[in-house]
Amino acid sequence: MTGRRVKLLLILAVLAGSGLALLAWTQTWVEVDVTEAAAASHLSVTGSTAAPAVTALALAGLALAGALTIAGPVIRGVLGVLAVLLGVSVFIAALAPITDPAAASAPAVTAVTGVAGQDAVRTDIAGAAITFWPWIAVAGAVLLAAAGVGVLLTARRWPGPTRRYQTRFAPAEGTAPAAGTARSEPTDAAADAPDAVGDWDQLSRGDDPTA
Template sequence: MKLPAILATVVGAGLALLSWSQTWYDLVLESSAGGGASGDAIAVPGSIASPALAALGLAGLALVAALAIAGPGIRIVLGVLEVLLGGSIVLAAVVAIGDPVAAVSPAVTDATGVAGSEPTAALVATVAPTFWPTAAVVGGVILILAGALVLATATRWPASSRRYRGARLEEDGPGESVPPASDRAIDDWDELSRGDDPTDDAGPTDGTGPTDGTGRTEPNR
């Protein structure tokens, strides 16, 4: 159930982000409102009507990457966070749907220069909603369901790829270890200081000269 849960998270968070960037309401001001011709509709995007959706949607996408590599214990924590995240998206959208006049108030201020909830509400003639507030609610519900799925199946997900596991260094054998390169360089330097050649496989010299490969020692020249 790992893939369905992750795909559902992508869909829910993506739908919340997409709705945030779209038009939520078509606003028409009263004829007495200053600035702008009367009767012209003003498109109010989700970034104005429900600005919190951007951060919530991005957090949902971040959960996707975390779920893909998390262990069983962390998945449960992420599942709880995903349920809470989906509920927050639903709440942010429902608040804007429940009071559209308050949701479009910043747009009224931008168009007329009038601030304050009551003055801006008096300037609103009509507020026509679009499909996108409902789409944001749907995205939040999908995230809630995806989080519940994670909680129900987190311990049965397959293990993550080996590339995400910690590396473990093993010794070559019992009691054997490879000295660090820095130690080997110091040993070679000490041998050179004593007059020995560290690259000579025949071993250190004893003053009688190197061997000739047959076990006999050649005289020094």
């Protein structure tokens, strides 16, 4: 596989991992049944409440993908490390609601019941079930971290930045002109053109330059 293709696939992987995490963050992560507030006995807790850190991490991943498109070999290595760290961070943030959905939904329960504190909130939760969206965020985190490892392993193989526009210079004296360019030759008209400086010198000496 060529370096250009590897570069494209890894950048797309970073974009995909970050995009999955960001998409999951906007969806419902936990379904909660609350016993105290009868009017709001069922709550749908989104990722913005259950894992608020995911959005910033996912946006950082998207920005990192853009930086990879123009980075040199050394910066690619740094960005690869950052991609791994972002993937691990998203993984930890997304895994917390999976392991403890009641704690992840506590802010939403507090907003409805007015009860604060982990222990007090848990007594008001009759049941809490996670949806599949936290797992989507976990998958995005794994993909992002794997892409970061790929960047670290292949950064030296990536093609460097190219110049789309180059200035064309005239050939140096004594060299042949470039192909497709016309070489100017002196014409008789140029050779017969009057010499203004020479005429002025003749007038200064009292001679008639027209003679």
